[in-house]
Amino acid sequence: MDALPEGTVTFLFTDVExxxxxxxxxxxxxxxxxxxxxxxxxxxxVGDANGSVVDTQGDAFFAAFPGASAAVxxxxxxxxxxxxxxxxxxxxxxxxxPTLTPNGYVGLDVPRAARICAAAHGGQVLLSxxxxxxxxxxxPDGVGLRSLGEHRLKDLTSPQQLSQLVIAGLPDTFPSLxxxxxxxxxxxxxxxxLIGRERELIGVSELLGRADVRLLTLTGPGGAGKTRLALQAxxxxxxxxxxxxFLVALEPIADPALLLPTVGQTVGAKETASLxxxxxxxxxxxxxxxxxxxxxxxxxxxxxxxxxPRLKLLVTSRTPLHLSGEHEFQVPPLELPDPARLPDAAxxxxxxxxxxxxxxxxxxxxxxxxxxxxxxxxxxLCVRLDGLPLAIELAAARAKLLSxxxxxxxxxxxxxxxxxxxxxxxxxxxTLRATIDWSYELLGPGEQTLFARLAVFxxxxxxxxxxxxxxxxxxxxxxxxxxxxxxxxxxxxxxxxPRFTMLETIxxxxxxxxxxxxESDDVRRRHATYFLALAAETEERDEGSLxxxxxxxxxxxxxxxxxxxxxxxxxxxxxxxxxxTQLAQLWDTxxxxxxxxxxxxxxxxxDAGLSPxxxxxxxxxxxxxxxxxxxxxxxxxxAEQAIALFRELGDESYTAWSLSSLSIVEGMxxxxxxxxxxxxxxxxxFNTIGHRTGALIVGHNQALAALAAGNPxxxxxxxxxxxxxxxxxxxxxNTGNALLDLGIVALHDGRYxxxxxxxxxxxxxxxxxxxxxxxxxxxxxLAALESTRGEAQTAARxxxxxxxxDERLGHTVQPYAERIFARNTAPVLEHLTDESIAAxxxxxxxxxxxxAVALARACxxxxxxx
Ligand SMILES: Nc1ncnc2c1ncn2[C@@H]1O[C@H](COP(=O)(O)OP(=O)(O)OP(=O)(O)O)[C@@H](O)[C@H]1O
Ligand SMILES: [Mg+2]
Numbered sequence: 108m109d110a111l112p113e114g115t116v117t118f119l120f121t122d123v124e125x126x127x128x129x130x131x132x133x134x135x136x137x138x139x140x141x142x143x144x145x146x147x148x149x150x151x152x153v154g155d156a157n158g159s160v161v162d163t164q165g166d167a168f169f170a171a172f173p174g175a176s177a178a179v180x181x182x183x184x185x186x187x188x189x190x191x192x193x194x195x196x197x198x199x200x201x202x203x204x205p206t207l208t209p210n211g212y213v214g215l216d217v218p219r220a221a222r223i224c225a226a227a228h229g230g231q232v233l234l235s236x237x238x239x240x241x242x243x244x245x246x247p248d249g250v251g252l253r254s255l256g257e258h259r260l261k262d263l264t265s266p267q268q269l270s271q272l273v274i275a276g277l278p279d280t281f282p283s284l285x286x287x288x289x290x291x292x293x294x295x296x297x298x299x300x301l302i303g304r305e306r307e308l309i310g311v312s313e314l315l316g317r318a319d320v321r322l323l324t325l326t327g328p329g330g331a332g333k334t335r336l337a338l339q340a341x342x343x344x345x346x347x348x349x350x351x352x353f354l355v356a357l358e359p360i361a362d363p364a365l366l367l368p369t370v371g372q373t374v375g376a377k378e379t380a381s382l383x384x385x386x387x388x389x390x391x392x393x394x395x396x397x398x399x400x401x402x403x404x405x406x407x408x409x410x411x412x413x414x415x416p417r418l419k420l421l422v423t424s425r426t427p428l429h430l431s432g433e434h435e436f437q438v439p440p441l442e443l444p445d446p447a448r449l450p451d452a453a454x455x456x457x458x459x460x461x462x463x464x465x466x467x468x469x470x471x472x473x474x475x476x477x478x479x480x481x482x483x484x485x486x487x488l489c490v491r492l493d494g495l496p497l498a499i500e501l502a503a504a505r506a507k508l509l510s511x512x513x514x515x516x517x518x519x520x521x522x523x524x525x526x527x528x529x530x531x532x533x534x535x536x537x538t539l540r541a542t543i544d545w546s547y548e549l550l551g552p553g554e555q556t557l558f559a560r561l562a563v564f565x566x567x568x569x570x571x572x573x574x575x576x577x578x579x580x581x582x583x584x585x586x587x588x589x590x591x592x593x594x595x596x597x598x599x600x601x602x603x604x605p606r607f608t609m610l611e612t613i614x615x616x617x618x619x620x621x622x623x624x625x626e627s628d629d630v631r632r633r634h635a636t637y638f639l640a641l642a643a644e645t646e647e648r649d650e651g652s653l654x655x656x657x658x659x660x661x662x663x664x665x666x667x668x669x670x671x672x673x674x675x676x677x678x679x680x681x682x683x684x685x686x687x688t689q690l691a692q693l694w695d696t697x698x699x700x701x702x703x704x705x706x707x708x709x710x711x712x713x714d715a716g717l718s719p720x721x722x723x724x725x726x727x728x729x730x731x732x733x734x735x736x737x738x739x740x741x742x743x744x745x746a747e748q749a750i751a752l753f754r755e756l757g758d759e760s761y762t763a764w765s766l767s768s769l770s771i772v773e774g775m776x777x778x779x780x781x782x783x784x785x786x787x788x789x790x791x792x793f794n795t796i797g798h799r800t801g802a803l804i805v806g807h808n809q810a811l812a813a814l815a816a817g818n819p820x821x822x823x824x825x826x827x828x829x830x831x832x833x834x835x836x837x838x839x840x841n842t843g844n845a846l847l848d849l850g851i852v853a854l855h856d857g858r859y860x861x862x863x864x865x866x867x868x869x870x871x872x873x874x875x876x877x878x879x880x881x882x883x884x885x886x887x888x889l890a891a892l893e894s895t896r897g898e899a900q901t902a903a904r905x906x907x908x909x910x911x912x913d914e915r916l917g918h919t920v921q922p923y924a925e926r927i928f929a930r931n932t933a934p935v936l937e938h939l940t941d942e943s944i945a946a947x948x949x950x951x952x953x954x955x956x957x958x959a960v961a962l963a964r965a966c967x968x969x970x971x972x973x
Pocket of ligand 1: 300
């Protein structure tokens with residue numbers, strides 16, 4: 108396509124009238140030929156007028172022109188040419204100043220032009236006022252203009268001046284325009300244009316177009332844009348409901364008994380008693396807006412639907428009605444940018460949430476614009492406000508006095524900030540607090556209490572955590588009410604268990620409620636205690652024979668943080684520092700090293716008041732952090748200190764762990780003999796005290812150090828020992844781990860036939876114990892084997908799967924293993940530029956965990972004679 112015009116651009120939309128009927132009349136083949144001819148005419152006419160076809164959809168075209176007169180001439184020429192065919196085409200022309208982005212035009216002029224086209228009849232060309240004024244004095248020969256007065260387009264904005272082209276020799280009288288004032292409807296004018304929502308509008312109108320969907324409920328939290336979406340969807344459907352599309356505003360109706368009478372008044376039925384008779388023969392769409400507080404009365408709607416077979420209801424409600432035959436459509440937040448990866452200012456304004464902010468900010472400050480300086484703040488604001496349209500509008504209303512940066516800084520007091528919506532907004536939407544109040548007041552007392560308690564969770568909670576912290580009977584029922592009311596969200600975790608979340612905006616409100624209640628301290632204590640216990644349990648699992656799902660534990664990071672802060676604030680230093688030592692492994696494993704450093708530093712600042720045991724544990728944690736950060740001197744010194752401290756305390760188990768830590772530092776710095784001796788000593792202690800898992804783990808680490816030191820035979824015999832111990836202990840986790848590393852040693856030695864069953868069994872153990880890191884190692888091991896057999900494509904697929912899995916886990920392959928794998932897989936990786944190899948790699952990357960496992964099993968099955 109040629110470059111699209113920029114600056115002042117004139118848009119032409121065309122659409123074939125009655126295309127479905129025509130298709131059935133002339134048949135598919137003849138219709139196809141007609142369209143072919145049509146397309147040729149359009150291309151030629153647009154090209155000659157210096158325009159570009161931007162988009163086509165079926166038989167509809169969207170073209171852009173640098174000049175308005177050229178666009179008009181093009182439309183007139185097309186109508187003349189089409190007059191000789193069976194096609195009747197409606198056209199709309201509008202001129203504006205759109206923004207041109209790599210994704211095409213953005214701005215409100217494109218949908219405006221489409222709306223103008225939609226108002227026309229076949230053979231008719233409609234013009235906006237802007238285009239009319241531009242072309243008035245330079246019309247082509249044989250073309251005139253006729254003003255048609257003001258009309259309401261289906262975008263629900265205030266009426267627009269429209270004109271029509273009068274083309275010599277062609278018909279110039281048409282039925283009344285397909286605009287709102289010519290259809291039975293009471294849909295109100297909207298003061299502002301609708302932003303985005305294209306996908307949702309398609310979704311809603313597809314649903315309502317289905318014969319089996321007669322009751323559609325748009326749900327979402329207060330201010331999510333349910334009403335706005337319902338009104339727009341309804342406006343677009345006016346042609347489908349000959350007896351009309353009517354809005355029934357129920358928000359001011361407090362008494363459920365008034366639901367049907369209000370409907371009756373709106374549609375002009377004389378008496379309530381005859382409402383179903385009145386509606387029975389009619390094809391009507393009713394928009395019942397804000398029904399959540401009238402749920403008692405909604406069963407009557409089912410009766411109405413039964414009596415009037417062509418009636419449809421589009422309902423907005425913060426909670427579904429739970430009527431049979433009801434379809435629910437959850438209105439999502441506005442589309443949000445990712446603040447971590449901000450595009451340039453123009454692309455940023457394409458995100459719905461940002462576009463709404465900018466629109467509303469301009470209403471109070473005409474020169475407001477997104478700049479490089481304020482873009483991060485605007486994006487962050489939209490994200491912090493959860494993409495909730497009402498919250499964004501209320502924030503943007505403050506843009507007159509406050510820059511986005513200043514707004515963001517004040518967001519902590521969001522409920523004081525987000526007030527002062529326009530007076531014509533219903534009272535419950537004039538402040539954000541009032542919006543959520545309205546939902547809160549509709550809850551029962553038990554649910555209100557639970558709602559406030561749930562605010563204590565930062566970043567959501569599992570069902571188990573909700574039970575432990577919020578307690579009390581009836582939890583499940585009450586949770587589902589909160590979910591229904593959209594005061595709570597639900598996500599499925601990878602293990603299939605639900606996780607409950609709150610929008611930040613709603614949580615801030617619930618936190619206020621919690622703070623105002625007498626039980627705030629209790630709830631916070633229960634929360635902190637629960638997460639302290641969870642950290643302790645995780646530590647125990649990790650040191651024992653059970654696999655820890657670190658990703659799942661990491662999901663609780665915000666909860667751990669707030670529990671830790673709570674303990675610190677209570678001044679219980681011993682408990683806080685214990686918590687810190689228990690979280691050290693989580694921080695290590697998930698890479699939150701800075702956080703770990705900060706908390707260890709805090710613990711050092713209160714060190715003197717802590718018990719000697721805890722001081723020793725903190726020293727060990729600092730030692731480990733030291734060598735992880737490659738500060739080997741510090742790691743060595745602290746590990747030695749830890750050994751001394753634990754010896755003094757007579758704590759043999761931790762003495763052994765500290766020896767093991769020192770052994771690792773020595774191994775990392777090349778002092779293999781020292782490292783080996785220290786590990787031996789640790790194992791001796793573990794053996795004496797009967798800590799068999801400890802002995803096994805240290806032995807395993809010792810083997811890896813031997814491998815790194817270039818001593819694979821010793822590595823193999825140590826791993827065989829670990830394997831025997833693990834089998835004795837019936838520890839699936841450690842057995843699988845030993846098998847995998849034995850596989851890696853076999854790979855190193857070039858004993859490929861030995862390696863295969865080792866990787867296969869290691870894989871099965873990793874699947875059983877949920878140790879996903881080791882699934883990745885198995886995939887890589889198998890890839891190395893495939894690669895040596897010249898099966899580059901399978902190898903590439905396995906490697907792609909392993910890489911994607913590691914990304915999901917935030918895991919990196921250990922250097923000792925990476926070196927060994929790479930020897931075999933290097934040829935494959937070098938050929939990633941080959942199309943077929945790259946395609947396999949990409950296909951592997953797209954595999955889910957279970958599919959990756961299935962692929963690995965298939966490779967194994969093919970190689971091993973069963
Ligand atoms: N896509 C949009 N474009 C422009 N404005 C929008 C959009 N969506 C919502 N708004 C505006 O945001 C505000 C809240 O939207 P709306 O009233 O539709 O929310 P709601 O979900 O019906 O809320 P409630 O539950 O309180 O009835 C309104 O001022 C509305 O005009
Ligand atoms: Mg509403």
